[in-house]
Amino acid sequence: MRTDLCERLGIDVPIVGFSPSEHVVAAISRAGGLGVLGCVRFNDADELDRVLTWLDTELDGRPYGVDIVMPGRVPTEGTPADLGRLIPDGHREFVERTLLRLGVPPLGVDESRRAGVLGWLHSVARTHVEVALTHGPRLIANALGPPPPDVIAQAKSHGLVVAALAGRADHARSHLAGGVDIVVAQGYEAGGHTGEIGSMVLVPEVVDAVGPDVPVLAAGGIGSGRQIAAALALGARGVWMGSVWLGTAEYQSTPALRDALLQAGSSDTVRTRIYTGKPARLLRNRWTSAWEDPEAPKTLPMPLQNLLVSPAHDRLMESGDPSVVPMPVGQIVGRMNAVRPVAEVMSELVTEADETLARLAKL
Amino acid sequence: MRTDLCERLGIDVPIVGFSPSEHVVAAISRAGGLGVLGCVRFNDADELDRVLTWLDTELDGRPYGVDIVMPGRVPTEGTPADLGRLIPDGHREFVERTLLRLGVPPLGVDESRRAGVLGWLHSVARTHVEVALTHGPRLIANALGPPPPDVIAQAKSHGLVVAALAGRADHARSHLAGGVDIVVAQGYEAGGHTGEIGSMVLVPEVVDAVGPDVPVLAAGGIGSGRQIAAALALGARGVWMGSVWLGTAEYQSTPALRDALLQAGSSDTVRTRIYTGKPARLLRNRWTSAWEDPEAPKTLPMPLQNLLVSPAHDRLMESGDPSVVPMPVGQIVGRMNAVRPVAEVMSELVTEADETLARLAKL
Numbered sequence: 001m002r003t004d005l006c007e008r009l010g011i012d013v014p015i016v017g018f019s020p021s022e023h024v025v026a027a028i029s030r031a032g033g034l035g036v037l038g039c040v041r042f043n044d045a046d047e048l049d050r051v052l053t054w055l056d057t058e059l060d061g062r063p064y065g066v067d068i069v070m071p072g073r074v075p076t077e078g079t080p081a082d083l084g085r086l087i088p089d090g091h092r093e094f095v096e097r098t099l100l101r102l103g104v105p106p107l108g109v110d111e112s113r114r115a116g117v118l119g120w121l122h123s124v125a126r127t128h129v130e131v132a133l134t135h136g137p138r139l140i141a142n143a144l145g146p147p148p149p150d151v152i153a154q155a156k157s158h159g160l161v162v163a164a165l166a167g168r169a170d171h172a173r174s175h176l177a178g179g180v181d182i183v184v185a186q187g188y189e190a191g192g193h194t195g196e197i198g199s200m201v202l203v204p205e206v207v208d209a210v211g212p213d214v215p216v217l218a219a220g221g222i223g224s225g226r227q228i229a230a231a232l233a234l235g236a237r238g239v240w241m242g243s244v245w246l247g248t249a250e251y252q253s254t255p256a257l258r259d260a261l262l263q264a265g266s267s268d269t270v271r272t273r274i275y276t277g278k279p280a281r282l283l284r285n286r287w288t289s290a291w292e293d294p295e296a297p298k299t300l301p302m303p304l305q306n307l308l309v310s311p312a313h314d315r316l317m318e319s320g321d322p323s324v325v326p327m328p329v330g331q332i333v334g335r336m337n338a339v340r341p342v343a344e345v346m347s348e349l350v351t352e353a354d355e356t357l358a359r360l361a362k363l
Numbered sequence: 364m365r366t367d368l369c370e371r372l373g374i375d376v377p378i379v380g381f382s383p384s385e386h387v388v389a390a391i392s393r394a395g396g397l398g399v400l401g402c403v404r405f406n407d408a409d410e411l412d413r414v415l416t417w418l419d420t421e422l423d424g425r426p427y428g429v430d431i432v433m434p435g436r437v438p439t440e441g442t443p444a445d446l447g448r449l450i451p452d453g454h455r456e457f458v459e460r461t462l463l464r465l466g467v468p469p470l471g472v473d474e475s476r477r478a479g480v481l482g483w484l485h486s487v488a489r490t491h492v493e494v495a496l497t498h499g500p501r502l503i504a505n506a507l508g509p510p511p512p513d514v515i516a517q518a519k520s521h522g523l524v525v526a527a528l529a530g531r532a533d534h535a536r537s538h539l540a541g542g543v544d545i546v547v548a549q550g551y552e553a554g555g556h557t558g559e560i561g562s563m564v565l566v567p568e569v570v571d572a573v574g575p576d577v578p579v580l581a582a583g584g585i586g587s588g589r590q591i592a593a594a595l596a597l598g599a600r601g602v603w604m605g606s607v608w609l610g611t612a613e614y615q616s617t618p619a620l621r622d623a624l625l626q627a628g629s630s631d632t633v634r635t636r637i638y639t640g641k642p643a644r645l646l647r648n649r650w651t652s653a654w655e656d657p658e659a660p661k662t663l664p665m666p667l668q669n670l671l672v673s674p675a676h677d678r679l680m681e682s683g684d685p686s687v688v689p690m691p692v693g694q695i696v697g698r699m700n701a702v703r704p705v706a707e708v709m710s711e712l713v714t715e716a717d718e719t720l721a722r723l724a725k726l
Contacts, residue, residue, distance in 0.1 A: 001726050002726060003726060168629075168630060169628075169629075169697075187561060187563065188551060188561050189560075189561035189563055189564050196630065197552075197629050197630060197694055198550060198551050198552035198561040198562060198563065198583070198584050198694060199561060199562075199563040200550065200552055200561065200562040200563055200583065200584030200585070200590055200593065201552050201584040201586075201590075201629050201693075201694040201695055201697065201698075202629070204587060204589050204590065205629055205697060205698070220561070220563065221561050221563030221564040222563070223564075224567060226567050226596055226597050226598055227563055227564075227567065227596075227597065229596040229723070230563065230593035230594075230596040230597045231593075232596075232723060232726060233589055233590075233592040233593040233595075233596050233719050233723060234589050234590065234593045235589055265532075266531075266532075266560050266564050266565070266568055267531060267559065267560060330564075331560055331561060331564040332564055334532075334564065334568060335564075335568070356596050357723050357724070357726060360592070360595060360596060360720050360723055360724070361720070361723070361724040363364050363365060363366060363595060363720060
């Protein structure tokens with residue numbers, strides 16, 4: 001199973017794998033795919049610098065990518081302290097009350113010094129770009145539409161391929177107009193920020209919208225070789241997978257998160273604004289249900305909602321309770337039933353995709 | 364493109380097409396697929412009898428099917444007048460106020476004698492079964508899970524294949540246990556009653572749940588040959604398509620409905636309980652938006668909600684205004700951009716599916 005995407009990115013199989021873990025990213029690229037490092041978790045540019053140095057060494061010329069979260073328009077900006085003043089007291093009280101009701105203890109002294117995730121801030125995302133360009137990524141992707149024009153220009157002058165996620169055909173067309181090279185058509189099934197159109201409908205719609213010269217990757221609902229073959233049938237030149245790597249041995253998970261992922265079925269996710277202020281698919285659990293209560297406050301716009309819930313996320317994660325972990329994941333979570341090394345997952349994906357193509361050839 | 368479903372149903376191509384129109388059904392079967400007649404619109408058993416007599420003659424031995432709406436559990440039953448008393452005045456007032464606000468005129472004297480759709484009533488659905496069994500359908504399907512056990516037994520004693528729709532793998536397993544022969548895995552993208560799991564995730568999940576001996580049809584988001592090929596890649600033995608026929612020449616549409624369907628994009632649908640009390644995907648428009656208003660009442664359970672809105676549906680349809688038509692349709696509506704004969708649509712589906720399989724064979 002090869003497509004022209006393989007030549008374009010210098011990879012063996014048209015599987016692009018997104019993960020916040022450099023260990024997962026390295027393993028995907030070593031297995032012949034393209035690992036893409038999610039950068040939103042890096043509050044400190046020096047830490048990203050160290051991780052990319054490690055990846056450059058580890059992969060020794062094999063390609064990888066970086067994914068940076070840059071909203072199309074520059075949103076409310078400021079220091080966390082400034083922004084914090086924009087969060088209504090009622091919201092903070094609801095979060096505190098909910099954590100109490102769910103039996104989630106406060107953090108210890110060391111743990112409570114965390115700053116929350118700042119990567120949603122535009123200024124922080126820009127430092128990610130600056131750092132990434134001093135390293136060797138082959139691709140830069142933006143999870144929130146097209147990167148700003150100067151970032152695209154800068155990335156291209158460094159020889160990078162620019163990718164952007166799109167949940168609608170008109171977004172894909174405007175990405176192209178902005179200079180994006182590869183469109184990731186991300187369907188409703190996907191984990192994290194996601195739109196309302198299912199992959200079965202969205203992928204061919206985006207393929208037709210961008211025309212034959214622009215590679216489209218299918219994202220959302222891809223977790224097996226049959227689904228990769230289906231994506232290729234729909235006209236995608238490859239797939240973008242995220243959720244499936246959360247269940248791999250290389251992903252440094254907590255026991256609670258691992259249990260929650262292994263137990264969840266495909267119905268156990270929910271698309272909600274509670275994570276960042278924009279609709280994102282998460283594991284459905286006692287934490288997400290609390291926000292569906294008629295007495296829950298309305299979610300805040302990006303980046304305030306994430307600043308509000310970030311300290312709660314730390315507490316929910318540290319609680320060790322699988323029924324409250326705050327985790328973006330796609331509907332494919334129903335297929336994650338065992339912890340396996342990335343290499344084994346990749347090998348199975350390729351084998352099943354090849355078998356599926358062989359089966360289809362006989363019809 | 365042939366699968367073992369073709370032998371099983373005596374058809375040339377594994378395309379099953381659902382329509383409330385006998386003209387569409389006949390054209391699908393004549394083109395080598397299996398047309399399935401939606402029976403919910405027949406308040407009068409004699410009318411269904413006449414239509415099936417026409418189909419038997421018209422198709423002269425070519426197979427067709429019938430789709431009957433039978434809830435798994437017998438719901439609130441009674442005459443429309445009895446049931447009408449269960450509808451709160453506030454709901455009736457909201458509907459009346461909304462129609463006024465949307466500029467929808469009352470019906471003329473002749474038109475206002477309509478009884479609304481009674482096919483959602485269990486007793487009416489049973490008469491549909493009785494009538495259908497005196498004719499020659501090859502397949503009987505139930506849109507709301509497995510048919511009642513005695514209906515399955517009766518249908519099988521008449522040599523019919525029994526199909527049931529499922530939006531989750533556990534539902535598919537219980538259908539099998541109830542004696543269903545074919546499972547229609549219907550994804551989130553679908554029009555009408557639909558679940559929350561996208562086709563990309565649902566189809567292989569159902570295929571794995573029912574095992575290799577049970578044919579699965581993919582429904583939801585199928586409107587092109589690429590999507591048929593993708594469904595086959597996911598392990599389906601064929602497809603079940605509904606929305607796409609609404610845009611054919613054989614479907615006797617109103618100009619307003621036709622305009623609304625041709626103009627709508629894939630984002631212009633909404634999954635809501637306002638049509639029947641169960642979640643169903645409809646065209647998104649001024650009518651569906653009115654029910655999202657904070658002052659709109661909560662929807663009623665089946666069958667009360669449909670009794671409430673049926674007279675309004677008649678008025679909305681008669682108004683001639685494309686921005687208010689109450690119409691179940693899937694996300695594939697974005698692909699419906701011209702009115703064409705069924706035979707042309709079928710031919711294009713098969714050609715594109717074959718081309719897709721040939722393209723995949725080269726990877």
